[in-house]
Amino acid sequence: MAASGGVVRGAMASEPLARAVAEEVVRWGSMKQTGVSLRYMMEFGSRPTPRNLLLSAQFLQRELPIRIARRALELESLPFGLSNKPAILKVRDWYLDSFRDIRYFPEVRNRNDELAFTEMIKMVKVRHNNVVPTMALGVQQLKHHLCRARNIPFGFDEIHEFLDRFYMSRIGIRMLIGQHVALHDPEPEPGVIGLINTKLSPVQVAQAASEDARAICLREYGSAPDINIYGDPNFTFPYVALHLHLMLFELVKNSLRAVQERYMNSDKDVPPVRIIVADGEEDVTIKVSDEGGGIARSGLPKIFTYLYTTAKNPPDLDGPNEGATMAGYGFGLPISRLYAQYFGGDLQIISMEGYGTDAYLHLSRLGDSEEPLP
Ligand SMILES: Nc1ncnc2c1ncn2[C@@H]1O[C@H](COP(=O)(O)OP(=O)(O)O)[C@@H](O)[C@H]1O
Numbered sequence: 001m002a003a004s005g006g007v008v009r010g011a012m013a014s015e016p017l018a019r020a021v022a023e024e025v026v027r028w029g030s031m032k033q034t035g036v037s038l039r040y041m042m043e044f045g046s047r048p049t050p051r052n053l054l055l056s057a058q059f060l061q062r063e064l065p066i067r068i069a070r071r072a073l074e075l076e077s078l079p080f081g082l083s084n085k086p087a088i089l090k091v092r093d094w095y096l097d098s099f100r101d102i103r104y105f106p107e108v109r110n111r112n113d114e115l116a117f118t119e120m121i122k123m124v125k126v127r128h129n130n131v132v133p134t135m136a137l138g139v140q141q142l143k144h145h146l147c148r149a150r151n152i153p154f155g156f157d158e159i160h161e162f163l164d165r166f167y168m169s170r171i172g173i174r175m176l177i178g179q180h181v182a183l184h185d186p187e188p189e190p191g192v193i194g195l196i197n198t199k200l201s202p203v204q205v206a207q208a209a210s211e212d213a214r215a216i217c218l219r220e221y222g223s224a225p226d227i228n229i230y231g232d233p234n235f236t237f238p239y240v241a242l243h244l245h246l247m248l249f250e251l252v253k254n255s256l257r258a259v260q261e262r263y264m265n266s267d268k269d270v271p272p273v274r275i276i277v278a279d280g281e282e283d284v285t286i287k288v289s290d291e292g293g294g295i296a297r298s299g300l301p302k303i304f305t306y307l308y309t310t311a312k313n314p315p316d317l318d319g320p321n322e323g324a325t326m327a328g329y330g331f332g333l334p335i336s337r338l339y340a341q342y343f344g345g346d347l348q349i350i351s352m353e354g355y356g357t358d359a360y361l362h363l364s365r366l367g368d369s370e371e372p373l374p
């Protein structure tokens with residue numbers, strides 16, 4: 001099988017051992033993945049007894065190699081030679097290392113095994129911290145290469161679809177590991193179940209994300225537009241604070257940048273960015289609204305692709321600080337949409353060219369939707 005031949009290369013010194021692992025990757029990569037809903041994670045995690053943590057570890061010991069093997073195989077068979085770009089090979093090796101660490105960890109049978117297993121998957125999560133910028137680097141290398149050849153080929157969609165699957169899968173893997181690890185917290189804050197905050201105030205998260213985004217805007221431009229937040233600060237719903245913060249941070253950065261660049265050299269009053277939080281029965285919707293001039297209709301189909309940015313100075317993609325720049329990866333919108341979709345929500349962008357942009361972040365309230373399993 002072509003994929004197993006590729007897996008063997010480079011990853012390990014001993015040929016027979018390498019081949020055995022490669023065969024395992026192929027075998028596990030074809031097994032069925034099992035999804036988990038937000039509600040299930042909440043119910044299960046509300047009783048983090050040693051017995052439940054053991055069950056959780058046993059589930060992960062079977063589930064994680066399946067999900068990781070799929071990604072490793074897919075990384076081997078990307079079009080346009082993307083698989084051979086050094087950055088992509090690096091990511092592929094991280095996936096293989098993690099597959100081995102988990103698959104060949106002794107069977108988890110008791111409390112001690114469980115604690116050791118938890119330490120190990122914590123390390124796995126750290127190993128993959130820089131996957132997003134590293135993949136971005138690989139894709140950017142390919143983009144430069146193809147642009148020089150002057151033939152952006154048909155079927156570049158294929159890479160975009162691959163990246164959607166890849167990042168969606170990464171969100172799921174990190175959620176499962178993060179949730180399991182966080183359930184070991186001996187003194188969780190009230191209402192917190194692992195990574196899930198059952199009483200999360202979207203207005204508060206919007207405030208925090210706004211402060212972070214303004215700080216970066218200030219650093220980059222020397223000034224930052226105001227941000228007004230509308231909504232009941234006492235309204236709460238169950239969600240993962242990290243995810244919501246990440247999405248709002250990206251949306252607010254985009255709005256600040258648009259407004260800033262439009263008003264930088266004008267003496268007109270700078271219109272504030274407005275964030276509106278609405279609590280519906282089915283969805284919590286958060287609108288991030290700016291008067292930054294909008295996006296041309298012809299540009300709209302591109303904004304959710306991984307190759308599109310209008311930032312002039314792409315950040316140093318070799319750097320470790322994922323997401324800490326104002327703009328330039330071109331990854332903010334597509335990745336935020338995946339985070340929203342992960343728990344059954346969505347992200348839409350509506351633009352009025354010449355005026356401004358509204359981003360609608362829909363978050364599903366019920367948390368019943370099954371995990372998307374690419
Ligand atoms: N609020 C907005 N106003 C105007 N343009 C926007 C806005 N949000 C996004 N865009 C456009 O979409 C592009 C992609 O956004 P994004 O995915 O966040 O990547 P990045 O911000 O790194 O360029 C931006 O470069 C910009 O051209």
Ligand SMILES: [Mg+2]
Binds near residue numbers: 327
């Ligand atoms: Mg952005």
